[in-house]
Amino acid sequence: MKTTGNTVFISGGSAGIGLAIAKKLQAAGNKIIINGRNEERLQKALAELKDAVGIQGDLSVEADRLRIAEELKTNHSDVNVIINNAGAAFSYLLSETKNAHEKALIEMNTNYIAVIHFTELLLPHLLQKDAAAVINVSSMAVYGSIKLLPTYGATKAALHSYTVALRMTYEEQKNIQIYEVYPPLVNTEFSAEIGGGNGIPPSEVADELFIALEKDQFDVPVGETKKYAAAIQEAMSKLNA
Template identity: 70%
Template sequence: MKTTGNTIFISGGSAGIGLAIAKKLNAEGNKIIINGRSEERLQAALSHLDGAVAIKGDWAEASERERIAEELKTNHPDVNIIVNNAGIAFAYLLSQDADALEKAQIEMNLNYFSVIHFNQLMMPHLLQKEEAAVVNVSSLAVYGSEKFLPTYCPTKAALHNYTLALRATYEENKNIQVYEVYPPRTDTEFSSYLDGDKGVPAAEVAEELFIGLQNNRFDVPVGETKIYAAAINEAMSKIINQSK
């Protein structure tokens, strides 16, 4: 995948991992379009990006995703990479919270359904490009659940399996690639209530994605996630070899 001269849209790009990705890819010579709900945060983010554009909108709303997709196709027709980064997580215990269903619905909508919907809206456009990519930001959580994030972790597992299906669907289309980034706990405001300051820097996630794009490495584990990914790959290799 080329790593310069792209036009890249990043949902949730005004802070955290999204902004780190925006900074890295912008510095490498790409045009960046970021999305977020807060005009103030969007403008603050733009001050760190050369020639970038912001599109305000609530990613949790289907009508907003539809509006943003149309704006991209109309006003930024060169867009050829989309980074599905927007997300939400609630930290709580199932034994102590009576609103688990409501929290799960909010998380599933933003972390999973929004990605499926936006990819559906943008895929016909991306398929017309000489080179294009979809990047889904999942999590270490795809490898197992955690009691303090009981309904967040399943949303990322769902996103992971959807990403595998999306990649398999378009594997014959050589002009489009499907990437998945697996950050562990990351030092961002998003993770501040989960001891995020003990996590990896958001810039490390961005750097790993850049390397993945450079090398057409579609699975991009970061930090401790590499340990889990390596173990699973080794186990799968043994199973495949035993079946031969």
């Protein structure tokens, strides 16, 4: 995948991993469009990005997904890369809550259903481009549950399954590539409740994604996640031997 001259839309791009990716890709000569739910935070992020475009909205809401997709196709028709980064997570103990199902519903809608729908809305547009990409930001939680995030991991596992199927669906069409990024614990406000201060900087995720784009490496484990990915690859090699 070329790493310059793209027009990139990043959901959840006003902070954390999304903003770090926006800065990295802009520095490489790409046009950046970021999305965020909070207008004030979005404007603050835009002040850190020269000539970037901001689109406020909550992609977990269907009406906003439809509006944002239409705005991209109409006003930013050169967009050829979408990065599905926006997410939701609740930190709690199953023994101390009676509304886990409600939290799980919000997480599943934001981390999985919304991504499928938004990607579906943009795919016909992307498939018309000479070179396009869908990049889904999942998590190390794909590889196992976490006590303090009891329902989050399942949503990222679902996103992983969808991403693999999407990649398989379009693997014969050389003009579109499907990537998945697996961050470990990252030091962002998003992860503050679960000890995010001990995590890697979001810039490390952005750096790893950039390297993967250069190499057409569709699975992008980051930091500690590389150990899990390597173990699975070794196990699969033994099975296929």
